[in-house]
Amino acid sequence: MMNSIPTVTLNNGVLMPQIGYGVFQVPNDETEVAVTAALAAGYRSIDTAAIYGNEEGVGRAIAASELAREELFITSKVWIGELGYDATVAAYEASLAKLGLDYLDLYLIHWPAPASESYLDSWKALDMLLAAGRVRAIGVSNFLPEHLEKIIALGGTVPAVNQIEAHPALQQRDIQGANAAHGIATEAWSPLAQGALLSDPAVLAIADTHGRTPAQVILRWHLQQGRIIIPKSVTPSRIAENLDILGFELAAAELSAIDELERDGRTGPHPATFNG
Template identity: 80%
Template sequence: MNTSHTAAPIPAVTLNNGVRMPQLGFGVFQVSDDDTTAAVSAALAAGYRSIDTAAIYGNEAGTGRALAESGIAREELFVTSKVWVADLGYDATLAAYESSLDKLGLDYLDLYLIHWPAPATDGYLESWRALEKLLQDGRVRAIGVSNFLPEHLEKLVGLGGTVPAVNQVELHPALQQRDVAGPNAAHGVATEAWSPLAQGAVLGEPAVTAIAAEHGVSPAQVILRWHLQQGRIIIPKSVTPARIRENLDVFGFELADTELAAIDALERDGRTGPHPAEFNG
C-alpha cells in the first residue's frame, strides 16, 4: 500500500481558464460524514489529489478533516463542492459558498459548481452571477455546472460572461450523453462524469469482462480507462481502500480502438439519477 504523500502520475486536464484539474479524482456521493474522513484519507494516501463533494452530501466536514489530517500542501489538492438547488439565487449562493468553505476548513475552492439547473425557476442564472463574483474575488479558481443540458448551458453562455469550465453529468457506458458532451466541447467546457461506473450496472457486461480478462485487470478498471482515453474527467467513489487503490491503477494499460468501440456499443439510455429537465429539488 502506498501511504506516502507522493502523488500518483495522474494526468491533468487544462480547463478553459488555464487551471489544471486532475483527470481522475475521488467522489464522496452517498458516503456518511464519518465514513468520508476514512475514505478520503485512504484516497489521499493512495495518491488521489482531487476530491469532489457537495453541500447536499452532508460530508464536507468529514472531507475537510481528512484534508487537514493528510499533511498535504493545499496547493497540491484540488477540491470541488457544489451549491444545492435550495440555495439558488445570488445572495443564497454566496452564503452557501461560505458555509461549504467553513465546513471544509478551507479558504478557497478549486472548483465550485451549480449542482442542478432546477429549470422551473431559472434561479441558476442568478447563482452564476454569484459564482462569477467568487471567481473574480479569487475565492475559487474555476466555476462550472453539474447536470446541465445543452439548453441550460446555452442560457449561461448567452449571458456573455464566464463560460463554465466544467459540466459534471451522469455518464457511463449505459448513458454516454453524446448530446450533452458535444455542446460542452463546442463551448470549451470540460465534461466530467459522475457515476462513471453506473453504480456497477455495466461491470458484468460480456464485452467488459472479456476486455478485462484480456488485459488482466478488473471490469471497473476497463470502464475507467475507457473514460480516460476519451478525455473525460472522472470521480469514481468507493469506501473500500483496496478498491480505492484499484480505481487509481488505470495508467499501466491501454484499450485498443476495437475495445473502445465495444464499450461504446453499450449505450442504452440507462440513466440512474434524475432527469435534469424534470428535477427541481
C-alpha cells in the same frame, strides 16, 4: 502518484486532475476515513457537495493529511435550495467553513432546477467569486445544452466543467458535444453506473485480455475519451484499484465495443424535470 495522474487543462488555464475521488452517499462520520485512504492511495482531487452532508469529514481528512493546500484540488457544489445570488454566496461561505478552507478549486451549480431559472443568478454569484479570487474555476453539474446556452448568453464566464452522469449505458453524447463546442470539460459522475456493467460480457472479455478488472476497463474507457472521472468506493483496495488505470491502453475496437453498450441507462434524475 500525483505526478502520474493526467490532468485536463480547463478553459481558464487551471489544471484539474483527470481522476478524482467522489464522496457521494458516504456518511459524514465515515468520510474522514475514506478520504484519508484516497489521499494515501495518491488521489489529490476530492469531489463533495453541500447536499452530501459530508464536507466536514472531507475537511478533517484534508487537515490531517499534512498535504500542502496547493497539492489538492477540492470541488463542492451549491444545492437547489440555495439557488439565487445571495443564497449561493452564503452557501459558498458555509461550504468553505465546513471544509476548513480559504478557497475552492472548483465550485459547481449542482442542478439547473429549470422551473425557476434561478441558476442564472447563481451563475452571476459564481462569476463574482471567481473574479474575487475566492475560487479557481467555476462550472455546472447536470446541465443540458439549453441550460448551458442560457448561462453563456449572460456574457460572463463560460463554465469550465459540466459534471454529468456518464457511463457506457448512458453516454449523453449530445451534452458532451455541446460541452466540447464551448470548451467545457466533461466530468463523469457515476462513471461505473453503480456497478451495473461490471458483469457485461463485452467488458469482461476486455478485462480478461488486459488482466484488469471490469471497473478498471470502464474507467480507462472514460480516460481515453478525455473525460474527468470521480469514481467512489469506501473499500481501500478498490479506492487504489480505481486509480491504477494508467498502465494499460484500450484498442480502438475495444473502445468501440464499450461505446455500443449505450442503452439510455440513466441512474439519476433527468435534469429537464428535476427541481429538487
